[in-house]
Amino acid sequence: MTDMASATTPAAPALGLRERKKIRTRQGIRHAAYRLFERQGYDATTVEQIAAAAEVSPSTFFRYFPTKEDVVLTDEYDPLMEAALLERPADEPIVDSLRQAVVPLARQMAAGEHDEMLQRMRLVREVPAIRARMGENMSVSCGLLVDVLARRTGRPADDLGLRIVVGALLGGWQETMMHWVENDGTEDLGALLERTLDILADGLGRHAL
Numbered sequence: 001m002t003d004m005a006s007a008t009t010p011a012a013p014a015l016g017l018r019e020r021k022k023i024r025t026r027q028g029i030r031h032a033a034y035r036l037f038e039r040q041g042y043d044a045t046t047v048e049q050i051a052a053a054a055e056v057s058p059s060t061f062f063r064y065f066p067t068k069e070d071v072v073l074t075d076e077y078d079p080l081m082e083a084a085l086l087e088r089p090a091d092e093p094i095v096d097s098l099r100q101a102v103v104p105l106a107r108q109m110a111a112g113e114h115d116e117m118l119q120r121m122r123l124v125r126e127v128p129a130i131r132a133r134m135g136e137n138m139s140v141s142c143g144l145l146v147d148v149l150a151r152r153t154g155r156p157a158d159d160l161g162l163r164i165v166v167g168a169l170l171g172g173w174q175e176t177m178m179h180w181v182e183n184d185g186t187e188d189l190g191a192l193l194e195r196t197l198d199i200l201a202d203g204l205g206r207h208a209l
Helices: 017-040 047-054 058-064 068-073 078-087 094-112 114-126 128-153 160-182 189-207
Strands: none
Touching: 017 047, 017 058, 017 068, 017 114, 047 058, 047 068, 068 114, 068 128, 078 094, 078 128, 094 114, 094 128, 094 160, 094 189, 114 128, 114 160, 128 160, 160 189
């Protein structure tokens, strides 16, 4: 759900100097990595090379990204999505809340970071190690989203129905992103996500989406 506090990122609550520095460092590492991936390929690029290009130490790299794959898969949007979801009315259907919280972020990302998003999703599609790591991260994202929605709706965090709905939504978003990149990012990503939510709401409507 894979950036904040820069000219190309969504508005966010005011952050302290230390947190802003962390975000700039994380983004600097990510941008350096993407430049190297573009120039010499993902497999040929080492963590040491990325760290050198970003002017940080390898140990600093690993403080921000546990693996090289995480450079591609992580961003700073999860806190924004969490805050947006928690602000939605408790009795609002889940799909409507997600539409209001996620689609604007996706539109802003596509407008401000189109080329990087396209490169990122091409790497996800083409590199087996990234796809494998993505499966692990999806589990974490699912847990985060379930927890947020449980807090907002008052449902228990182990609610099976909520977990199934969230899993279906995340799977739908992933397929939407794959469709978007397979068409070279020419389609309106926000419109595609709107369509995905419509399809899911229609198919899962009986379960109080």
